[in-house]
Amino acid sequence: xxxxxxEPVLCTVDVALMTLKGDQLMVALKRRDHEPYPxxxxxxxxxxxxxxxxxxxxxxxxxxxxxxxxxxxxxEQLITKGDAVRDPRGWSMSVSYxxxxxxxxxxxxxxxxxxxADVDKKMILPFDHMRIVQSAVARLRNKSQYSSLPCHLAGExxxxxxxxxxxxxxxxxxxxxxHFRKKIEEMGMLEEVKGQSTQGAANRPAQIYRLKKAxxxxxxxLERGL
Amino acid sequence: xxxxxxEPVLCTVDVALMTLKGDQLMVALKRRDHEPYPxxxxxxxxxxxxxxxxxxxxxxxxxxxxxxxxxxxxxEQLITKGDAVRDPRGWSMSVSYxxxxxxxxxxxxxxxxxxxADVDKKMILPFDHMRIVQSAVARLRNKSQYSSLPCHLAGExxxxxxxxxxxxxxxxxxxxxxHFRKKIEEMGMLEEVKGQSTQGAANRPAQIYRLKKAxxxxxxxLERGL
DNA sequence: TTAATAGTGTCTGTTAGACAGTATGGG
DNA sequence: CCCATACTGTCTAACAGACACTATTAA
Numbered sequence: 001x002x003x004x005x006x007e008p009v010l011c012t013v014d015v016a017l018m019t020l021k022g023d024q025l026m027v028a029l030k031r032r033d034h035e036p037y038p039x040x041x042x043x044x045x046x047x048x049x050x051x052x053x054x055x056x057x058x059x060x061x062x063x064x065x066x067x068x069x070x071x072x073x074x075x076e077q078l079i080t081k082g083d084a085v086r087d088p089r090g091w092s093m094s095v096s097y098x099x100x101x102x103x104x105x106x107x108x109x110x111x112x113x114x115x116x117a118d119v120d121k122k123m124i125l126p127f128d129h130m131r132i133v134q135s136a137v138a139r140l141r142n143k144s145q146y147s148s149l150p151c152h153l154a155g156e157x158x159x160x161x162x163x164x165x166x167x168x169x170x171x172x173x174x175x176x177x178x179h180f181r182k183k184i185e186e187m188g189m190l191e192e193v194k195g196q197s198t199q200g201a202a203n204r205p206a207q208i209y210r211l212k213k214a215x216x217x218x219x220x221x222l223e224r225g226l
Numbered sequence: 227x228x229x230x231x232x233e234p235v236l237c238t239v240d241v242a243l244m245t246l247k248g249d250q251l252m253v254a255l256k257r258r259d260h261e262p263y264p265x266x267x268x269x270x271x272x273x274x275x276x277x278x279x280x281x282x283x284x285x286x287x288x289x290x291x292x293x294x295x296x297x298x299x300x301x302e303q304l305i306t307k308g309d310a311v312r313d314p315r316g317w318s319m320s321v322s323y324x325x326x327x328x329x330x331x332x333x334x335x336x337x338x339x340x341x342x343a344d345v346d347k348k349m350i351l352p353f354d355h356m357r358i359v360q361s362a363v364a365r366l367r368n369k370s371q372y373s374s375l376p377c378h379l380a381g382e383x384x385x386x387x388x389x390x391x392x393x394x395x396x397x398x399x400x401x402x403x404x405h406f407r408k409k410i411e412e413m414g415m416l417e418e419v420k421g422q423s424t425q426g427a428a429n430r431p432a433q434i435y436r437l438k439k440a441x442x443x444x445x446x447x448l449e450r451g452l
Numbered sequence: 453t454t455a456a457t458a459g460t461g462t463c464t465g466t467t468a469g470a471c472a473g474t475a476t477g478g479g
Numbered sequence: 480c481c482c483a484t485a486c487t488g489t490c491t492a493a494c495a496g497a498c499a500c501t502a503t504t505a506a
Contacts, residue, residue, distance in 0.1 A: 402468070
């Protein structure tokens with residue numbers, strides 16, 4: 001450990017991990033295991049470790065992994081806040097990220113003290129985590145209008161009706177079916193999973209799709225929105 | 227000065243100050259006056275001073291003021307990068323901002339060693355400043371499609387033909403005149419400066435407008451783009 | 453066959469944009 | 480008068496979205 005002579009700035013990373021439960025957007029919270037705010041549910045966060053993390057993104061990935069045992073294919077930086085009051089320990093900077101995963105990724109983890117909170121219901125969170133959640137939701141809803149972002153809330157394969165329900169749940173408004181399909185086609189991010197179809201239901205089976213490889217970690221964009 | 231025992235992270239802020247010179251988008255560079263890269267032209271930047279800056283935004287404002295003598299009404303955070311290699315002094319974080327001002331604000335400053343560089347021409351910049359410039363230009367061009375952002379490149383008052391030329395210069399494509407005016411009207415961010423008009427030219431004078439107070443530091447948005 | 457949902461097509465109102473026409477200044 | 484540029488209106492093509500029609504499965 002090196003000693004440096006600077007005014008101290010605490011550098012932390014916080015992650016808003018979101019998922020869809022039914023048609024409700026949820027954010028994953030973790031019970032804190034140390035000061036400040038021990039035992040309080042909060043966004044998973046941690047201090048940047050220069051010796052361990054090659055980049056800030058790696059800090060965010062390590063936080064998700066160590067606090068929740070989750071690896072998210074999609075992780076995007078939100079905003080950085082820094083001031084003297086947001087952390088009781090003193091002047092601090094928080095670089096916030098958001099991530100999207102299908103519900104089962106969160107349900108499968110064996111990590112304890114994790115819970116999901118409805119982003120549209122009131123909750124009390126420590127630090128400025130409430131503002132981060134609101135930013136994450138706003139960013140997600142906005143980008144959903146013109147990108148493939150909500151696909152990361154679906155599983156590896158899905159049908160177009162399922163995908164439309166996901167878009168509608170995220171944005172909170174119904175979309176026109178044929179128009180929605182034209183727009184998805186226009187983005188060109190999906191490939192058919194040939195031969196397969198949903199089965200067992202008393203109706204016509206749906207074609208199954210998955211994201212093309214090029215769009216697993218990048219977004220497809222529309223010139224004009226949905 | 228307090229001594230702390232943490233692995234050191236150097237926290238810095240860099241600002242991409244942009245303006246229009248004719249129809250060319252320029253970024254303001256300042257000759258560095260200390261290590262590393264002394265005498266090299268770079269984005270104005272500085273280290274966060276917890277004792278002096280109440281927030282990160284204040285650091286950005288202080289940097290613009292102290293390096294260039296400029297105060298910008300519009301200042302927006304771009305992105306934060308942190309890794310072990312971008313600064314030769316070690317693991318560092320750079321929070322980047324971009325700002326927009328009319329050309330005369332930069333020309334009026336008496337600060338030395340400032341120059342404007344065409345953002346579309348090749349330039350060599352230290353650290354990862356080239357990436358920051360590219361992000362700033364991309365963000366500006368993108369937001370120009372659906373917001374009042376380019377208004378901050380105009381002076382306090384301007385005519386609609388002038389404003390259209392600014393939008394076209396920023397985005398690099400011509401816009402339809404009557405449609406452009408409908409969209410500007412739709413944003414509702416302008417108010418007429420009554421009685422005044424451009425004069426002296428051998429043609430019909432144009433109505434002069436200015437930004438409504440509510441939009442001097444905030445953006446007006448369009449549901450659909452221009 | 454019916455019920456249920458998938459997928460496609462048709463039609464209509466709205467919007468983007470080309471272009472022309474009118475307005476208003478100076479010379 | 481003419482010229483130049485500001486401003487407005489008209490027309491067309493493209494698009495968003497409502498709605499209905501066809502397709503395909505299980506029972």
